[in-house]
Amino acid sequence: MHATIVALYQSREMLVTMYTREMGFDALLARILTELPELSSELRKAARFLVDHPDEVALVSMRVLAARSEVTPTTFVRLARRLGFGDWAALRKPFEDRLRSGKAPFAARADALVKRGSEAIFAESLRTTVANLAAAEAANGSEEIATACAILEKAQRIRVAGFRSCRAPAHALVYLCRMFRRDVTLLGGDGGAMEAELAALGKREAVVAIGFSPYSRELGPVMEAAQRHSVPIVAIVDSMAAPIARHADVTLRFSTDSPSFFPSVAAAMAIVEALAATMLARSGPAAAARVRETELELQAFGAYLPE
Known part of the structure; x- marks a missing residue:
């Protein structure tokens, strides 16, 4: 009986790993948002940072991300496993693929910007530039x-x-x-x-x-x-x-x-x-x-x- 339970658990883990290995950025984003309410406060803080700063996730080290999100580096490792990934590198891959693929066409982003309105964009642009310089x-x-x-x-x-x-x-x-x-x-x-x-x-x-x-x-x-x-x-x-x-x-x-x-x-x-x-x-x-x-x-x- 014990062996059967272990085998079922291993099979489930293999399926989860296969699924997450092929997961794209959009699917990962949806999964993070779904899991967010159930996460601990530390994991939630790390997850929100991933959602809000996808470019930084692809560009800088886990240690730098941890410092900026005010959590420990191991928090990102735990988050990766909580989401079904084998390690941090596997969780980071969809972010890298997103950046490499040039997602979010300029025209679509322009449409979104116009719908959003002009309030606070100037100040936000300057703050983002400061963050980009810190990332560099x-x-x-x-x-x-x-x-x-x-x-x-x-x-x-x-x-x-x-x-x-x-x-x-x-x-x-x-x-x-x-x-x-x-x-x-x-x-x-x-x-x-x-x-x-x-x-x-x-x-x-x-x-x-x-x-x-x-x-x-x-x-x-x-x-x-x-x-x-x-x-x-x-x-x-x-x-x-x-x-x-x-x-x-x-x-x-x-x-x-x-x-x-x-x-x-x-x-x-x-x-x-x-x-x-x-x-x-x-x-x-x-x-x-x-x-x-x-x-x-x-x-x-x-x-x-x-x-």
């Missing part, structure tokens, strides 16, 4: 920053790739770095010769690729060319599961969470600004002197309005 700081450790800087410092030329909304942080990185080194260029910057630029990639160069889901198709040829020419890649992306992160030598992550209809690139801008500042600080007095020379040249060319 937590997700990118000193080791990743040092590795990225070492790759870029060693390169004889840096090629920066960013398209559509990621063109802004890509252009910012080029502009800032060119203040103290002349060998940084924007891929596709002249309006249509990117294929020739990629064909000319050399092993002593480096590529910085910036993107978030859904990823611009132009990034595909960039990554393929970098791999073909054995060029190191620094990826600045929204997820470790991003296609451009799979073959990167180092990955820096940012959150795109926003109450608006379009993902935010504020954290990506902050990362490239911080990366450029770190590179300059590591380059020493000679780089600072080049910034001074560049600034004087810009003033001589009349680049700035008189004050």
Whole structure:
């Protein structure tokens, strides 16, 4: 009798595991909301954080999530098991899949934003940006920053790739770095010769690729060319599961969470600004002197309005 009960229990556990393994984000969300009233106060707090911050769940570590939701890391492990998952990684997977798939089309989010009304959106957007910046700081450790800087410092030329909304942080990185080194260029910057630029990639160069889901198709040829020419890649992306992160030598992550209809690139801008500042600080007095020379040249060319 005891053996029969154990076998039935094991069979049930196997079915639950098989079900949760294939569970999508929407189904998981519905399950969390159904289970919420029956959870303990600590598990409920963790569950609510998952529901309210799905992008962060996919981007940052369990320890960081625990600190932000004011629970212990083991609470998330217990929540995963309470929901039928074998471990935290299994529970996190639907969140990663959601971010990778680019769910919530822009038009649908725009419709929802209009129906919601304009009250408090401005303030909420600013608060979300602050949270995204905190997430970027937590997700990118000193080791990743040092590795990225070492790759870029060693390169004889840096090629920066960013398209559509990621063109802004890509252009910012080029502009800032060119203040103290002349060998940084924007891929596709002249309006249509990117294929020739990629064909000319050399092993002593480096590529910085910036993107978030859904990823611009132009990034595909960039990554393929970098791999073909054995060029190191620094990826600045929204997820470790991003296609451009799979073959990167180092990955820096940012959150795109926003109450608006379009993902935010504020954290990506902050990362490239911080990366450029770190590179300059590591380059020493000679780089600072080049910034001074560049600034004087810009003033001589009349680049700035008189004050």
